Amino acid sequence: MASEEAVGKTSESTVSKIVSLAEEAKIASEGVEAPRYAFASIFKSLVAGGVAGGVSRTAVAPLERLKILLQVQNPHSIKYNGTIQGLKYIWRTEGFRGLFKGNGTNCARIVPNSAVKFFSYEQASRGILWLYQQQPGKEDAELTPLLRLGAGACAGIIAMSATYPMDMVRGRLTVQTENSPRQYRGIFHALSTVLREEGPRALYKGWLPSVIGVIPYVGLNFSVYESLKHWLVKAKPFGIVDESETELTVTTRLACGAAAGTMGQTVAYPLDVIRRRMQMVGWKDAASVVTGDGKSKAPLEYTGMVDAFRKTVRHEGFGALYKGLVPNSVKVVPSIAIAFVTYEIVKDVLGVEMRISD
Numbered sequence: 071m072a073s074e075e076a077v078g079k080t081s082e083s084t085v086s087k088i089v090s091l092a093e094e095a096k097i098a099s100e101g102v103e104a105p106r107y108a109f110a111s112i113f114k115s116l117v118a119g120g121v122a123g124g125v126s127r128t129a130v131a132p133l134e135r136l137k138i139l140l141q142v143q144n145p146h147s148i149k150y151n152g153t154i155q156g157l158k159y160i161w162r163t164e165g166f167r168g169l170f171k172g173n174g175t176n177c178a179r180i181v182p183n184s185a186v187k188f189f190s191y192e193q194a195s196r197g198i199l200w201l202y203q204q205q206p207g208k209e210d211a212e213l214t215p216l217l218r219l220g221a222g223a224c225a226g227i228i229a230m231s232a233t234y235p236m237d238m239v240r241g242r243l244t245v246q247t248e249n250s251p252r253q254y255r256g257i258f259h260a261l262s263t264v265l266r267e268e269g270p271r272a273l274y275k276g277w278l279p280s281v282i283g284v285i286p287y288v289g290l291n292f293s294v295y296e297s298l299k300h301w302l303v304k305a306k307p308f309g310i311v312d313e314s315e316t317e318l319t320v321t322t323r324l325a326c327g328a329a330a331g332t333m334g335q336t337v338a339y340p341l342d343v344i345r346r347r348m349q350m351v352g353w354k355d356a357a358s359v360v361t362g363d364g365k366s367k368a369p370l371e372y373t374g375m376v377d378a379f380r381k382t383v384r385h386e387g388f389g390a391l392y393k394g395l396v397p398n399s400v401k402v403v404p405s406i407a408i409a410f411v412t413y414e415i416v417k418d419v420l421g422v423e424m425r426i427s428d
Contacts, residue, residue: 111422112189114417114420114421114422115188115189115192115417115422116185116186116189117185117416117420118185118188118412118413118416118417118420118422119184119185119186119187119188119189119413120181120182120184120185121181121412121413121416122184122188122408122409122410122412122413122416123177123180123181123183123184123185123187123409124177124180124181124184125408125409125412126184126404126405126406126408126409126412127173127176127177127180127405128173128177129404129405129408130400130401130402130404130405131169131170131172131173131176132157132160132169132170133153133157133397133398133400133401134172134173134176134244134401135160135168135169135170135171135172135173135244136150136153136156136157136160136394136397137394137397137398137401138172138241138244138245138346138394139156139160139244139245139394140156140393140394140397141342141343141346141347141393141394142245142346142347142350143393152396153396153397153400156397157169171243171244171246172240172243172244174256174257175236175239175240175243175244175256175257175260176240176244178236178240178257179233179236179237179240182232182233183229183230183232183233183236183237184229184409184413186225186228186229186232186233187225187226187228187229187288188225188413190224190225190228190229191221191222191224191225191292194220194221194222194224194225195213195217195218195221198213198217198220198221198224199211199212199213199217202217213296215293215294215297216293218289218292218293218296218297219289219290219292219293220289221289221292222288222289222290222291222292222293223284223285223286223288223289225288225292226284226285226287226288226289227281227284227285229284229288230280230281230284231277231281234273234274234277234280235261235273235274236257237280238264238272238273238274238275238276238349239254239257239260239261239264239273241346241349241350242254242260242264242349242350243256243257243260245350261273275348275349276344276345276346276347276348276349276375278374278375279341279342279344279345279348279375279378280341280342280345282341282375283338283341283342283345284338286334286337286338287334287335287337287338287342288334289334290330290333290334290337290338291330291331291334291406292330293330294326294329294330294333294334295326295327295329295330295406295410298326298329298330299318299323299326302318302322302326303316303317303318310322320411320415323407323410323411323414324407324408324411325407326407326410327406327407327408327409327410327411328403328404328406328407330406330407330410331402331403331405331406331407332399332402332403334402334406335398335399335402335406336395336399339391339392339395339398340379340391340392342398343382343390343391343392343393343394344375344378344379344382344391347372347378347382348372348375348378379391
């Protein structure tokens with residue numbers, strides 16, 4: 071009898087433990103949420119970012135090429151004097167294809183860059199907001215312009231570093247002309263030539279000013295765009311948004327993107343000029359490629375970012391830091407606007423509910 075009672079107690083204890091474990095498992099399973107971002111959602115977000123980058127950059131490719139030519143041209147052999155004259159000169163000397171020279175390489179760089187940038191911003195903004203909400207009294211806080219600036223800066227650094235070799239090669243492909251003595255035949259030929267003749271470090275020439283420049287540039291782009299959208303939806307000023315509406319029209323979003331692009335590129339532009347010039351260092355035919363006729367009076371030699379700034383200002387004046395600003399402004403304003411709106415439209419088409427500012 072004693073043994074039967076012991077067996078009975080053991081059985082009851084075992085059943086009780088099983089029930090208890092089952093209840094704990096049920097509670098745990100109810101508390102565990104499914105991963106917020108499934109693989110398909112991540113993939114769609116990356117695709118949307120890539121499409122946005124490709125569409126926006128191709129739309130302004132002629133202005134992009136002219137901007138780079140203005141940035142690096144030899145001051146002793148001026149061939150490009152402004153936006154209209156520069157575009158006409160390229161058309162006259164190189165034809166229609168000359169306007170889009172380097173765009174293939176540019177898209178090969180900008181598509182992954184844009185995909186990584188938009189996705190990184192989404193993740194960084196969520197991470198920064200989560201950290202901010204851990205502070206006492208900030209549990210219900212929302213993203214502020216400053217937090218968006220930080221998230222945008224993180225996204226810009228990640229995207230720039232991941233695709234920088236392509237940007238460096240794109241710069242060289244863009245500035246060569248039909249009369250240049252040395253011709254890169256394409257992306258991979260340029261990459262292999264730079265690696266063979268200048269070493270792997272050459273692929274990251276100008277990286278430091280690029281990263282420094284991308285912090286205010288991309289940071290301000292995202293911060294201004296998102297903050298403007300948030301303010302317009304919340305405050306509904308000037309009757310832009312109906313009281314019953316929670317979404318902005320495409321035209322209004324384009325305007326927000328234009329404002330963001332204008333502010334970001336104006337602040338960061340001098341660093342972009344220095345980056346381009348540093349990318350030419352070590353390329354033995356750089357001076358002749360820039361002038362287009364093999365003549366040069368100013369060798370392209372800089373020991374670093376500070377030296378490039380100093381020599382540029384000393385030899386060409388402070389205004390040289392803003393060479394190409396006009397075509398760049400004409401290019402950046404619609405480019406940034408198109409990129410933001412295209413990204414959101416493609417995500418809607420693909421069925422991704424999450425928006426940048428969600």
